[in-house]
Amino acid sequence: MKGNWGKILKVDLTAGSTEELKLDEQLYHDYLGGSGLAAKYFFDHEGWKVDPLSPENPLMIMLGPLSGSNLPGTARLEFCARSPLTGIWGEACMGGFFAPQLRAAGYDGIIITGASEKPVYLHVTDEKVEIKDASHLWGKDTFETESGIKKELGDKRIQVASIGQAGENLVKYACIMNNRGSTAGRGGLGAVMGSKKLKAVVVRGKKKMEFANEQRVKSIAKDMHAKLKVNLIAEGLGAYGSNVAMEFGMSIGDTPTKNWRMAHWPNGPENLGGVSVAERILTDHHGCHGCPVGCKRIVEVKSGPYKVEEGPGAEYEGAAALGTLLMIDSLEANTKANDMCNRYGMDVISAGGTIAYAIEAYEKGLITREDTGGIALEWGNADSVLEMLDRIAGREGFGDLLAEGSRAASRKLGGEEFAIQVKGMECPMHDPRALWSMALTYATSIRGACHCADSNLYTEWGLGSHKDLGVPQSIPLRAKGKAASTIASQKKGNIANSAVICEYVEVMSGGLLMIMQATNAVTGLNYSLKELAEVADRMWYLKRSIGNLCGATREDDKLPRRIVEPHQEGQTSILAPMIWIGMKMMEPLEALISDNMVDNVMKMANKYVFPRLGQMLDLMKFTLPWYWIRRRNLVKGNTKAISRTAVPVDAMLKDFYELRDIDEQGRPTRRKLESLGLKDVADVLHGG
Amino acid sequence: MATVKLHTLLVKQTGIRDYRSSAGxxxxxxxxxxxxxxxxxxxxxxxCIVIVDGRKYEGEKxxxxxxxxxxEVSIFPRVAGG
Structure with missing residues (x-):
């Protein structure tokens, strides 16, 4: 077999033993690698039956056929396990420098089960595998851990994936860090490492992978580099990082502000956006191994209360989740918060989302200063946020509850309606009211609210299409076609996360066709686009079924109403009561009429009413002076670019279930599973 | 005169963030x-995407x-991140 070693390293930390698992070539063909192969292992070993923080939960660190191939954007790998945050399937993709070294160590992945009695780290090279004592590293942050291990082993080229104090303390959204700024961020897989007393995984190798067609791989690499060199998105990412998105995002209402209550806050992009970072604190930028784009920021806050030594700067998600979402517009404070999350090893999105929930709970009187241990949780109070990050990582006082995530905290304290999460995972920083497809993305993403599971973000921005899969472009702010385009988008996301390749690079250098060509050149498997799309579907349905086996149903696909209804404050706030009254009037009617009639009404509304709502509201400016005054005087800026209608997510979901063949309980049908060769999954899910 | 705001790569290219214009x-x-x-x-x-007084304009129209x-006019090169 070319492009894969055909073997996985299996480690049992309870027994302190290691072994090599040989995998059949057919498995690579059917599941590709990365999170696809991990899901297959998880299902075969009944992973859904074990608690996420129990020793039996397998932590799977998986490469794909493209990982470490030296093609741009392929220094990536997947961490997978049952998620402590959501309780369902968890996967998180990491860039940086780890994947090429694991590939060169001679393995396609590492599967870790069991738990050590004392802290350890795993040291893997192409010559030996050792489980080493890490007692001296326990309690240290991810930066200290990485530099400590490099010093100890006397080799600067080793790569370290480690956890900080958050992982040790089983914070439910603890992440795994490599090279200080590269993260397997979402779903709390750092806590899975912590539960195993596994402080770090260290890799180093010198083996060279043979490709099926070396010349073809070289020519694809050349082509990708040429495309990236002239691509405007690549230039933007190189100049300003992923945070190049905030200025445009805020102008169209894509960047959540004040716990998703507002859509327009000029202070955000002016102070926290990529241009501001470049002008004020940027010292350098770089990319993951072998990538010419260089989207990673290196920053330094030289002095003041939020001093940060030179190191990785915030990406867009961190700038928004620890910035606009909390009404923090100090670039220095935002950089400090991001740095703390990197060091403690905490997912910035869930940390920001959970604190945003807590601030609103404080504002609404559900909790007091006494409950928070003296911290005034207020919008824009950066010092309080930094203090709370400390307490969450250490699980001190009120931080212990927030370490469980916003879903768990809101179930205890109330205010579930403003805990902005799906399946327990806090929503990333893209607002479905601006990009309607993101509603389906969040509702149906396998691991909970996730923006990396598909490419909807880019297609909504007009930066890609699904012509390659024969799916027409859906129109922004229209429900029609969103289900089909989301499914096409999910196919691409699953392939990217199994091949494994960076989604930015995929979009910029040839899309799915490029992945197919590269995978074929590396492995010699000769997929067609249709076959690759079938592999993607197999993975999606398998992961969805695992979610069902973990207890997820259609109910768990529901979005918080706040993120699909017009904003409560700012430009669309005046509409909220009107929409609410309208929806309440519809409720008794909905109970009386059939599903088809509701469908027809929705279709007519989509066709005739919603498209004209903007014009109708403009007319209202003249008949309702107070509305006009409010808009002109209280809400200056880019108001009309933002959706002023509720996102018809229920109608879009209905289409999605039909197209995906999902039953009333939210499970893939037996027919669908069997058509993809997943009879064993169907037997477990539906009864054999 | 209208206020024109340039964004991201346009700032890098021109060195200016905003200026006044009488373009019709x-x-x-x-x-x-x-x-x-x-x-x-x-x-x-x-x-590029142009936003004039809060409304988005693209293409020939x-x-x-x-x-x-x-x-107030904002001009965005078609870049992406997030």
Whole structure:
């Protein structure tokens, strides 16, 4: 077999033993690698039956056929396990420098089960595998851990994936860090490492992978580099990082502000956006191994209360989740918060989302200063946020509850309606009211609210299409076609996360066709686009079924109403009561009429009413002076670019279930599973 | 005069964040930018997104949009991140 070693390293930390698992070539063909192969292992070993923080939960660190191939954007790998945050399937993709070294160590992945009695780290090279004592590293942050291990082993080229104090303390959204700024961020897989007393995984190798067609791989690499060199998105990412998105995002209402209550806050992009970072604190930028784009920021806050030594700067998600979402517009404070999350090893999105929930709970009187241990949780109070990050990582006082995530905290304290999460995972920083497809993305993403599971973000921005899969472009702010385009988008996301390749690079250098060509050149498997799309579907349905086996149903696909209804404050706030009254009037009617009639009404509304709502509201400016005054005087800026209608997510979901063949309980049908060769999954899910 | 705000790569290319313009349409505004900053700016303006007083304009139709005195115009090169 070319492009894969055909073997996985299996480690049992309870027994302190290691072994090599040989995998059949057919498995690579059917599941590709990365999170696809991990899901297959998880299902075969009944992973859904074990608690996420129990020793039996397998932590799977998986490469794909493209990982470490030296093609741009392929220094990536997947961490997978049952998620402590959501309780369902968890996967998180990491860039940086780890994947090429694991590939060169001679393995396609590492599967870790069991738990050590004392802290350890795993040291893997192409010559030996050792489980080493890490007692001296326990309690240290991810930066200290990485530099400590490099010093100890006397080799600067080793790569370290480690956890900080958050992982040790089983914070439910603890992440795994490599090279200080590269993260397997979402779903709390750092806590899975912590539960195993596994402080770090260290890799180093010198083996060279043979490709099926070396010349073809070289020519694809050349082509990708040429495309990236002239691509405007690549230039933007190189100049300003992923945070190049905030200025445009805020102008169209894509960047959540004040716990998703507002859509327009000029202070955000002016102070926290990529241009501001470049002008004020940027010292350098770089990319993951072998990538010419260089989207990673290196920053330094030289002095003041939020001093940060030179190191990785915030990406867009961190700038928004620890910035606009909390009404923090100090670039220095935002950089400090991001740095703390990197060091403690905490997912910035869930940390920001959970604190945003807590601030609103404080504002609404559900909790007091006494409950928070003296911290005034207020919008824009950066010092309080930094203090709370400390307490969450250490699980001190009120931080212990927030370490469980916003879903768990809101179930205890109330205010579930403003805990902005799906399946327990806090929503990333893209607002479905601006990009309607993101509603389906969040509702149906396998691991909970996730923006990396598909490419909807880019297609909504007009930066890609699904012509390659024969799916027409859906129109922004229209429900029609969103289900089909989301499914096409999910196919691409699953392939990217199994091949494994960076989604930015995929979009910029040839899309799915490029992945197919590269995978074929590396492995010699000769997929067609249709076959690759079938592999993607197999993975999606398998992961969805695992979610069902973990207890997820259609109910768990529901979005918080706040993120699909017009904003409560700012430009669309005046509409909220009107929409609410309208929806309440519809409720008794909905109970009386059939599903088809509701469908027809929705279709007519989509066709005739919603498209004209903007014009109708403009007319209202003249008949309702107070509305006009409010808009002109209280809400200056880019108001009309933002959706002023509720996102018809229920109608879009209905289409999605039909197209995906999902039953009333939210499970893939037996027919669908069997058509993809997943009879064993169907037997477990539906009864054999 | 309208206030014109440039964003991301346009700031990098021109060195300015905002300026005042008397251009009558979006098309005239983009021509004015090309004239001031040369052909090198053209690739950033190709397929750019223009927001005039909060409303988004793209494509040929968008180019014909009139700009009134006192308007606020934002110009975004088509870049992405997130």
């Amino acid at each position: 349409t979006v098309s005239e505004l983009l021509d004015e930018l090309k004239e001031k900053h040369g052909d090198s700016i053209e690739r950033y303006l190709k397929n 968008g180019m014909r949009k009139k700009i009134k005195p006192g308007s």
